[in-house]
Amino acid sequence: xxxxxxxxxxxxxxxxxxxxxxxxxxxxxxxxxxxxxxxxxxxxxxxxxxxxxxxxxxxxxxxxxxxxxxxxxxxxxxxxxxxxxxxxxxxxxxxxxxxxxxxxxxxxxxxxxxxxxxxxxxxxxxxxxxxxxxxxxxxxxxxxxxxxxxxxxxxxxxxxxxxxxxxxxxxxxxxxxxxxxxxxxxxxxxxxxxxxxxxxxxxxxxxxxxxxxxxxxxxxxxxxxxxxxxxxxxxxxxxxxxxxxxxxxxxxxxxxxxxxxxxxxxxxxxxxxxxxxxxxxxxxxxxxxxxxxxxxxxxxxxxxxxxxxxxxxxxxxxxxxxxxxxxxxxxxxxxxxxxxxxxxxxxxxxxxxxxxxxxxxxxxxxxxxxxxx
Amino acid sequence: xxxxxxxxxxxxxxxxxxxxxxxxxxxxxxxxxxxxxxxxxxxxxxxxxxxxxxxxxxxxxxxxxxxxxxxxxxxxxxxxxxxxxxxxxxxxxxxxxxxxxxxxxxxxxxxxxxxxxxxxxxxxxxxxxxxxxxxxxxxxxxxxxxxxxxxxxxxxxxxxxxxxxxxxxxxxxxxxxxxxxxxxxxxxxxxxxxxxxxxxxxxxxxxxxxxxxxxxxxxxxxxxxxxxxxxxxxxxxxxxxxxxxxxxxxxxxxxxxxxxxxxxxxxxxxxxxxxxxxxxxxxxxxxxxxxxxxxxxxxxxxxxxxxxxxxxxxxxxxxxxxxxxxxxxxxxxxxxxxxxxxxxxxxxxxxxxxxxxxxxxxxxxxxxxxxxx
Numbered sequence: 001x002x003x004x005x006x007x008x009x010x011x012x013x014x015x016x017x018x019x020x021x022x023x024x025x026x027x028x029x030x031x032x033x034x035x036x037x038x039x040x041x042x043x044x045x046x047x048x049x050x051x052x053x054x055x056x057x058x059x060x061x062x063x064x065x066x067x068x069x070x071x072x073x074x075x076x077x078x079x080x081x082x083x084x085x086x087x088x089x090x091x092x093x094x095x096x097x098x099x100x101x102x103x104x105x106x107x108x109x110x111x112x113x114x115x116x117x118x119x120x121x122x123x124x125x126x127x128x129x130x131x132x133x134x135x136x137x138x139x140x141x142x143x144x145x146x147x148x149x150x151x152x153x154x155x156x157x158x159x160x161x162x163x164x165x166x167x168x169x170x171x172x173x174x175x176x177x178x179x180x181x182x183x184x185x186x187x188x189x190x191x192x193x194x195x196x197x198x199x200x201x202x203x204x205x206x207x208x209x210x211x212x213x214x215x216x217x218x219x220x221x222x223x224x225x226x227x228x229x230x231x232x233x234x235x236x237x238x239x240x241x242x243x244x245x246x247x248x249x250x251x252x253x254x255x256x257x258x259x260x261x262x263x264x265x266x267x268x269x270x271x272x273x274x275x276x277x278x279x280x281x282x283x284x285x286x287x288x289x290x291x292x293x294x295x296x297x298x299x300x301x302x303x304x305x306x307x308x309x310x311x312x313x314x315x316x317x318x319x320x321x322x323x324x325x326x327x328x329x330x331x332x333x334x335x336x337x338x339x340x341x342x343x344x345x346x347x348x349x350x351x352x353x354x355x356x357x358x359x360x361x362x363x364x365x366x367x368x369x370x371x372x373x
Numbered sequence: 374x375x376x377x378x379x380x381x382x383x384x385x386x387x388x389x390x391x392x393x394x395x396x397x398x399x400x401x402x403x404x405x406x407x408x409x410x411x412x413x414x415x416x417x418x419x420x421x422x423x424x425x426x427x428x429x430x431x432x433x434x435x436x437x438x439x440x441x442x443x444x445x446x447x448x449x450x451x452x453x454x455x456x457x458x459x460x461x462x463x464x465x466x467x468x469x470x471x472x473x474x475x476x477x478x479x480x481x482x483x484x485x486x487x488x489x490x491x492x493x494x495x496x497x498x499x500x501x502x503x504x505x506x507x508x509x510x511x512x513x514x515x516x517x518x519x520x521x522x523x524x525x526x527x528x529x530x531x532x533x534x535x536x537x538x539x540x541x542x543x544x545x546x547x548x549x550x551x552x553x554x555x556x557x558x559x560x561x562x563x564x565x566x567x568x569x570x571x572x573x574x575x576x577x578x579x580x581x582x583x584x585x586x587x588x589x590x591x592x593x594x595x596x597x598x599x600x601x602x603x604x605x606x607x608x609x610x611x612x613x614x615x616x617x618x619x620x621x622x623x624x625x626x627x628x629x630x631x632x633x634x635x636x637x638x639x640x641x642x643x644x645x646x647x648x649x650x651x652x653x654x655x656x657x658x659x660x661x662x663x664x665x666x667x668x669x670x671x672x673x674x675x676x677x678x679x680x681x682x683x684x685x686x687x688x689x690x691x692x693x694x695x696x697x698x699x700x701x702x703x704x705x706x707x708x709x710x711x712x713x714x715x716x717x718x719x720x721x722x723x724x725x726x727x728x729x730x731x732x733x734x735x736x737x738x739x740x741x742x743x744x745x746x
Contacts, residue, residue, distance in 0.1 A: 063472070063493070068461050078669070081454045088441050088473045097493060098473045099436070100461045120436070120470060234673050261673055296451070297670050300607050300634055 013041050061121040064091055064321060067109055068100045069128060078295045079310050083150070086314035087126065094322045096123070110139050117145065123325045126150065126317055132161040141165060146324035148317045152354075154201035158208075166320040166351045168313045172202060172292075173209030175306035175357035176253050179290040180213035182304070182359050183251040188288060189219055192226040192249030194240045194259045206255045206292065230259060237262025241289075251288040257298045257305055260291025264303055294360050302362045309355050319349040386414050434494040437464055437694060440482055441473045442501060451668045452683050456523070459687035460499065467695045469496070483512050490518065496698045499523065499690055505534040514538060519697035521690045525727075527574035531581075539693040539724045541686045545575060545665075546582030548679035548730035549626050552663040553586035555677070555732050556624040561661065562592055565599040565622030567613045567632045579628045579665065603632060610635025614662075624661040630671045630678055633664025637676055667733050675735045682728050692722040 010017040015038065022029045023038040030038070066087065069080070091098045099122060103109035113136070116122045124146035130137050132155045140147045148166040155161040176193070183191050193210040196203040211223050225247050230240035237254060241263035244252055252267070254260040267289055291298050294307035383390045388411065395402045396411040403411070439460065442453070464471045472495060476482035486509070489495045497519035503510050505528045513520045521539040528534040549566070556564050566583040569576040584596050598620050603613035610632035617625060618639065625640070627633040640662055664671050667680035 061493075068458055070458065078451060078454070081451070084457075084473070085441055085443060085475070089475050092475055097489075100457070100471045100473065102458070102462050102465055116470075120434075258673070297673055300631070300670055 009038075009041060013038060060325075061123055062095055063097050063099050063120065063122050064318075064325075065099050065101060065113070065116050065122045065125045067103050067112070067125075067128070070102075078297075079293050079308060083310040083314050086311040087318060090315045090318035091322075094318055096318070096322060106134070106136050109136055113140065113145070117143075124148075124321050124328075126321060130165075130167065132156075132163065137163070137165055144328065146321060146328050148321040148324065150313055150317055151202075158201050158204045164351075166317075166324060168316045168320070168353050168355065170308045170310075170313060171354045171356050172205040172306075173212065175292065175308075175359070176206045176209035177213040178209075178357075178359045179253045179304075179306055180210055180217070182361060183253070183288065183290065184213075184217055186251070186288070188251035189217075190222060190226065190248050190250050191219070192228065192241075192244035192247070192252040193254075194237060194244065194252050194263055195227070195229050195255040196232045196259075197229040197236075198232070203255050210253050232256055232258055234258055234262040234265075238266045241266035251290075253290045255292055257291035257293050257295040257303065260289050260303055260305065261297055261301065264289045264301065290359060298360075298362070304359060304361050306357050307360050308357050312355055316349065316353055316355075320351060320353075323349055382411075382414060386411060433698075434496055435468055436470050436472050436493065436495050437691075437698075438472050438474060438486070438489050438495045438498045440476050440485070440498075440501070443475075451670075452666050452681060456683040456687050459684040460691065463688045463691035464695075467691055469691070469695060479507070479509050482509055486513065486518070490516075497521075497694050497701075499694060503536075503538075503540065505529075505536065510536070510538055517701065519694060519701050521694040521697065523686055523690055524575075531574050531577045537724075539690075539697060541689045541693065541726050541728065543681045543683075543686060544727045544729050545578040545679075546585065548665065548681070548732070549579050549582035550586040551582075551730075551732045552626045552677075552679055553583055553590070555734060556626070556661065556663065557586075557590055559624070559661070561624035562590075563595060563599065563621050563623050564592070565601065565614075565617035565620070565625040567610060567617065567625050567627040567636055568600070568602050569605045569628050569632075570602040570609075571605070576628050583626050605629055605631055607631055607635040607638075611639045614639035624663075626663045628665055630664035630666050630668040630676065633662050633676055633678065634670055634674065637662045637674065663732060671733075671735070677732060677734050679730050680733050681730045685728055689722065689726055689728075693724060693726075696722055 006017050006020050010020045013020070015034065019030060019034065020038055020042075023035050023042070027035055066084075068084075088098050099116065099120065101112050101116065103112050113125060125140065125148075127136065127147060127149040129151040130149040130153045132153050134153070137147065137149065137153075148168065150168055152160045152167060152169045153163045153165075180191055191210070191214065193207055195207045207227065211227070214220060214223055226244060226249050228240045228244055230236035232255070237259035239262070240259065241249075241252060244263075245266065252260075252263050254263055289303060291303050291305035294305040297303070298305040379390050379393050383393045386393070388407065392403060392407065393411055393415075396408050396415070400408055439457075441457075461471050472489065472493065474485050474489065476485050486498065498513065498521075500509065500520060500522040502524040503522040503526045505526050507526070510520070510522065510526075521541065523541055525533045525540060525542045526536045526538075553564055564583075564587065566580055568580045580600065584600070587593060587596050599617060599622050601613045601617055603609035605628070610627060612635070613632065614622075614625060614636035617636075625633075625636050627636055662676060664676050664678035667678040670676070671678040
């Protein structure tokens with residue numbers, strides 16, 4: 001089958017070539033009904049203008065950039081994999097591709113932006129974190145480059161600063177709040193919190209949800225003694241959980257699955273002798289540790305964990321970014337709107353959105369329970 | 374600082390504009406010494422021809438495609454993350470970018486190739502598996518599109534078929550062979566093998582290394598009884614290990630860390646009563662399970678595992694693919710060779726290469742040892 005051309009499409013639709021060209025390059029000049037008819041025919045005929053020629057004309061590469069952060073933590077890094085898959089799929093459905101790059105620092109990231117805009121003509125970027133006065137977002141905004149951030153722009157006091165760029169985030173405090181409520185429902189009251197020792201607004205957010213739920217349950221007196229920070233590793237979690245156990249915690253909410261895994265192993269040792277004063281762990285001990293991120297490690301060991309809706313976050317990021325790209329291009333005279341995101345242009349997506357996670361409740365594998373020895 | 378142009382570079386180097394243009398577009402016309410001098414100046418000046426114009430002229434997008442497979446197994450999927458990072462970094466060092474796409478099937482993957490070649494002008498593809506008579510590799514070869522495969526082209530009999538496309542793979546049999554030798558050195562002789570029930574040449578390869586090492590050690594009599602297939606899950610590993618334990622296995626080599634995790638938990642239960650006839654597990658029991666892929670789960674639990682050199686594989690894939698792209702382009706008159714891969718053009722990389730994995734020996738966390746109850 002010969003590839004459709006501007007001329008063959010015009011003939012088929014009984015319109016002028018100029019009309020087809022206008023639909024591609026200056027859609028505002030075409031009556032909506034005609035525009036929709038031509039767009040539908042273009043989509044179904046699979047008409048593809050030569051990529052490089054189109055890129056020269058439209059200054060649109062249909063290509064979005066993402067810096068691939070090094071996997072700093074093997075266990076929690078798994079959600080990045082899910083995020084990347086969802087991002088790629090959502091971009092593809094919207095007619096965009098995803099280009100990956102690496103950078104050593106924020107400064108290097110900016111140099112990469114520059115090069116990807118100059119050499120590859122990328123249309124916009126997904127950032128996986130941002131801070132107020134972030135040199136990267138400032139650079140992108142000054143240049144007028146569309147971008148969207150996964151993560152809230154925290155200020156130094158742990159508040160979300162009011163910036164006008166698009167962001168999507170997951171409400172970590174709501175996640176730990178839900179985890180506390182689940183443990184309360186299981187009969188626990190001395191519910192500890194095991195967080196990261198490294199300062200991080202994300203970590204502070206997660207701690208705040210635990211504290212809020214404890215105070216709401218009238219358990220505010222436990223808040224100072226039962227909160228502990230540890231290095232974000234399995235060993236850090238094991239040691240931290242031992243100390244929280246000595247302070248009387250019978251359950252723990254953790255900032256990560258690494259910490260939770262360490263805590264789980266410690267709690268299995270502590271449970272019969274220290275906590276339950278008996279040989280047979282009761283059923284409530286099973287779900288007494290809640291991790292964060294619902295990683296494969298948590299699933300494999302039957303560890304409860306707060307699950308981030310990373311797929312929803314990825315889809316929303318693509319929705320809001322492709323909308324920005326379309327609006328950005330709309331100011332240029334020779335614009336080619338993305339055909340498949342026509343609906344998104346009519347109803348602009350929310351520019352800043354906070355998604356709610358949920359707790360996946362699991363029963364740990366009973367394999368290594370001390371009672372079986 | 375004004376952006377360098379062809380004219381400013383020529384002036385700076387005291388050569389003609391035509392010479393600079395030839396270095397970019399027809400380097401064979403320029404004397405090697407001059408070519409290297411101009412290339413160095415181009416690189417240090419950061420001269421970047423307009424991307425779209427260059428793409429039109431050179432028919433090179435400096436962009437390589439990779440289909441992102443869905444994460445089928447959370448635990449073992451972690452190595453894909455490392456692979457992707459290494460691939461992105463190696464591509465970037467060679468002056469290329471990586472474009473991700475998704476596909477539902479091999480047929481859909483071919484449609485995506487077509488579109489990515491037509492619309493985005495990609496230079497080549499990385500495939501993460503291939504079979505003989507693979508419709509995807511046939512399509513790419515017929516079209517003359519450069520590609521390289523991570524994985525050997527297995528035929529139906531578990532042999533590697535002789536194809537002439539580039540591939541890189543990891544010698545799974547060498548990995549399980551090393552695992553058996555480690556366990557033999559620890560004093561084990563009844564070493565079981567826990568493989569995948571689903572037919573797979575990769576799984577058969579891993580089983581063959583175990584069998585080879587057992588026969589070489591004069592333990593061929595154990596081979597039929599101590600080999601078991603199970604569903605590639607933690608539960609499958611736990612059940613399979615229980616049966617292998619009843620058959621007298623004191624150590625096990627597994628096709629995946631999912632199976633190994635299940636086996637580890639079972640062995641912890643079996644060790645004192647069934648295997649060692651005592652309460653105190655000896656030191657040899659610690660490393661008696663070896664998984665495959667050295668995932669974060671294995672690292673977190675202190676599980677020994679066969680580590681694939683995925684970073685080396687990724688780097689070699691980029692080396693061989695960018696060489697193919699350069700050779701492919703060299704037949705075109707208006708070619709722009711990749712400046713940074715000049716060395717690679719002089720010394721062609723091996724077209725097909727098998728890398729050797731190694732066993733990471735670990736002591737499992739003693740936290741849930743039955744002796745502590």
